Amino acid sequence: MIRPGKRNLITDVPGLKVGQAEDASVRTGVTVLVPDSAAAAAVDIRGGAPGTRETDALDPTALAGGVDAIVLSGGSVYGLDAASGAMAWLGARGRGFRLAANAPAAPIVPAAILFDLINGGDKNWGETPPYRALGIKAIETAGEEFRLGNAGAGYGATAGLYKGGLGSASSVTTDGFTVGALVAVNSVGSPVMPGTDVFWAFPFEQQNEFGGRRPFGGTGKWDGFDLDLPSDMKGAQRPRENTTIAIVATDAELTRTELGRVAIMAADGMARALRPVHAPTDGDVVFALSTAKRSLYEPRQRDVMRMGMIAADCLSRAIARGVYEAETLAHMKSYRDTFGVK
16 A cells, blocks of 8 residues: 655655745745755656746756756746755755866756736835745755645645645655655646535545545435536636646656656646646646665566656645645635635
């Protein structure tokens, strides 16, 4: 059986820490994933309007062998500067890629952003957007425990008509592999089955981690769902405004090419938890990372497939958890307040 890890967070994967920082007045935030040492990583981009940084460095043919951190941020294009803050913090401590012994360290810090610029916060920052400072604050507080919901990159997010948020989940296999997911949910699509309070991700839920709601309760004939665009998705769809950005990680020792396949498979976790997803105005991005603590069995292809499948399930759970744990913020009403869930 596969069960959640001790924390049910991505930091159950050995060798990972997560730091977060928010600016309540701006209604935005930053989340940084930090491996203990440079880690192999890959990326899969499905959205039609992504906002990213350093993703070219993750190509298996690229020179740099691993990443020193991955940043998820609010702020749209301004939020890409959060990676500058994390990069500076790491570089000052000697972390990073070196072409020569006497060269300064060059940290590899890929990033993805979501759009939270019209959530009512004070965006009059002039020439000093807060994201570089938030990137530094987030990485310097990195640890194994971190908050979900209105936290980090999910602070000012919305998911359909509900308050979005920061979600995470983990799975541990009986033979000791660990997989985790970290996600900031700011989707145009709805996380909830139409006419119900049930998350689309319900088949993958572990230990009532997002409320334990199930469909088809009660009696009487069920005539199916309305399969048109859901009424509780966002009403306006503009480029980069509707984005789910995520990281999946494992302690399985995977190559960058294999991690690319895991990222592709993990992206299906979004499709199981949100409807619609990967739309023209979405910026959906999934990073995949390995801390390489455990060797794969042979043939390797079976365990690559296995890690990708588990990562997709973890990502579905993390999306639902991010929405479930979010709290009402100004006009952004939470799932629990909408449905009266304690």
